[in-house]
Amino acid sequence: MGDRDREVLSDDAPLVEHPVARRLPGRRKAGAASVSVDQQQVQSRVSGKGDADAESRAGDDSAFPDYLTPLELFARARETKQPVRICAPMVRYSKLGFRELVRAFGCDLAYTPMTVAENFILSKRGRDNDFSTNEYDHPVIVQFAAKHTEMLCTAAEMVAPYVDGIDINCGCPQRWAMSEGYGSALLRKPQLIYDMVRAAKSRITIPVSVKIRINLDFKKTIELAQTAERAGADWIAVHGRTPSMRHEPVILEGIKAVKDNVSIPVVANGDINSMLDVNAVAAATGVDGVMSARGLLANPALFGGYAFAPASCLDKWIQIALSSRIPYSLFHTHVMNMDDPRVLSKEARARFFATQSYDDGIAELKREHPSIQAHLAPLQPERHCEKVIDAGDEPNKKARRAAILGLPLEPELPANPSADADDSSDVALIPW
Numbered sequence: 001m002g003d004r005d006r007e008v009l010s011d012d013a014p015l016v017e018h019p020v021a022r023r024l025p026g027r028r029k030a031g032a033a034s035v036s037v038d039q040q041q042v043q044s045r046v047s048g049k050g051d052a053d054a055e056s057r058a059g060d061d062s063a064f065p066d067y068l069t070p071l072e073l074f075a076r077a078r079e080t081k082q083p084v085r086i087c088a089p090m091v092r093y094s095k096l097g098f099r100e101l102v103r104a105f106g107c108d109l110a111y112t113p114m115t116v117a118e119n120f121i122l123s124k125r126g127r128d129n130d131f132s133t134n135e136y137d138h139p140v141i142v143q144f145a146a147k148h149t150e151m152l153c154t155a156a157e158m159v160a161p162y163v164d165g166i167d168i169n170c171g172c173p174q175r176w177a178m179s180e181g182y183g184s185a186l187l188r189k190p191q192l193i194y195d196m197v198r199a200a201k202s203r204i205t206i207p208v209s210v211k212i213r214i215n216l217d218f219k220k221t222i223e224l225a226q227t228a229e230r231a232g233a234d235w236i237a238v239h240g241r242t243p244s245m246r247h248e249p250v251i252l253e254g255i256k257a258v259k260d261n262v263s264i265p266v267v268a269n270g271d272i273n274s275m276l277d278v279n280a281v282a283a284a285t286g287v288d289g290v291m292s293a294r295g296l297l298a299n300p301a302l303f304g305g306y307a308f309a310p311a312s313c314l315d316k317w318i319q320i321a322l323s324s325r326i327p328y329s330l331f332h333t334h335v336m337n338m339d340d341p342r343v344l345s346k347e348a349r350a351r352f353f354a355t356q357s358y359d360d361g362i363a364e365l366k367r368e369h370p371s372i373q374a375h376l377a378p379l380q381p382e383r384h385c386e387k388v389i390d391a392g393d394e395p396n397k398k399a400r401r402a403a404i405l406g407l408p409l410e411p412e413l414p415a416n417p418s419a420d421a422d423d424s425s426d427v428a429l430i431p432w
């Protein structure tokens with residue numbers, strides 16, 4: 001970290017460093033997260049204490065990825081008593097570039113935006129639009145909206161070679177999702193959650209998790225979490241609001257109730273806007289991980305202990321955006337989301353808001369922060385999910401859907417439901 005960064009470190013939220021570097025030297029096999037591993041080797045990777053025997057037993061080091069897998073991160077959290085720092089799934093926002101940005105500032109694990117499993121399987125365009133990755137995009141969890149075990153498992157099998165886990169969205173309260181039987185609608189169908197988790201666990205070797213919202217009757221939330229655990233879920237993320245809550249404060253007791261009653265790792269979500277919140281929520285609930293959505297949009301550097309996005313964060317975002325050819329509108333939206341006056345003064349924000357090109361936008365940012373270098377990084381090749389279970393994308397969608405589900409032909413799919421899938425209304429969603 002350079003001096004430039006230190007100047008803007010918050011006094012009250014010191015930088016938290018984990019004992020192990022996120023990238024593990026000498027191990028190089030991105031996407032190899034699904035291997036089964038020797039417990040002692042895991043222990044040595046997690047603790048960072050080299051175990052010569054385990055190292056030599058590893059022999060071919062390609063068996064391990066060069067990063068800590070999600071389960072290793074949770075094991076490390078238990079050892080260090082520091083929760084895993086997680087970027088939440090966010091439709092339109094937690095895309096590849098943003099995941100790279102938050103990882104550069106202390107995020108351990110990142111989720112993709114939710115994608116409807118059915119669209120993922122049946123449409124190449126939908127798949128490519130919602131999911132892209134690259135060699136460095138690890139560890140990453142892809143989140144699916146699903147309501148059929150077979151659809152979920154087929155999508156999971158397709159994407160498994162590219163990611164480190166899959167998650168089932170059981171929390172989205174948006175009207176379209178609920179009426180389609182996705183998201184929060186699943187909270188009333190524990191048997192379906194059980195079936196989907198169990199089936200996915202039997203078909204893929206990477207972890208399967210669920211993200212839920214709470215019920216004010218905590219007993220029901222506990223039962224649901226225990227159901228997911230019995231089915232084999234590897235961890236549970238709990239957004240501490242009910243499906244009908246929007247801006248009310250998160251109910252930490254609901255998250256704690258889950259943590260106290262399951263053995264698998266539990267992740268707390270809701271209103272994590274600083275490292276102070278991270279520490280307070282971890283202390284109040286005992287969770288193994290913390291997940292932030294809007295806090296990271298406003299300050300992608302928050303997990304690094306920064307009180308607001310420093311100039312180095314803007315600089316990194318410029319570099320990522322240029323090197324991965326992010327459309328200017330998305331670049332612009334993310335900068336506007338960093339809405340602290342210490343990032344851009346009111347006047348600079350207004351000037352930046354009016355910009356329509358990288359040249360003009362970067363010039364404005366440099367005017368405000370002369371330390372910004374805006375170095376051009378080499379182009380990053382993106383990967384899409386090329387795996388198709390069997391032939392038949394677009395043209396025979398209906399027939400394929402019916403075949404997967406073993407049903408007669410069904411009505412049309414909604415056009416692109418995942419495009420409206422956020423479950424919070426306080427961040428403007430600008431289509432791009």
Ligand SMILES: Cc1cc2nc3c(=O)[nH]c(=O)nc-3n(C[C@H](O)[C@H](O)[C@H](O)COP(=O)(O)O)c2cc1C
Pocket residue numbers: 088089090091092093112113114143169171172211239269270271272291292293294295421422423424427
């Ligand atoms: C713009 C936006 C998009 C979101 N998209 C998703 C999503 O795709 N899947 C999901 O499970 N939750 C989604 N959420 C909800 C967040 O993951 C998170 O549960 C919620 O915002 C509460 O966390 P926060 O207080 O840190 O924002 C979205 C939230 C926002 C603001």
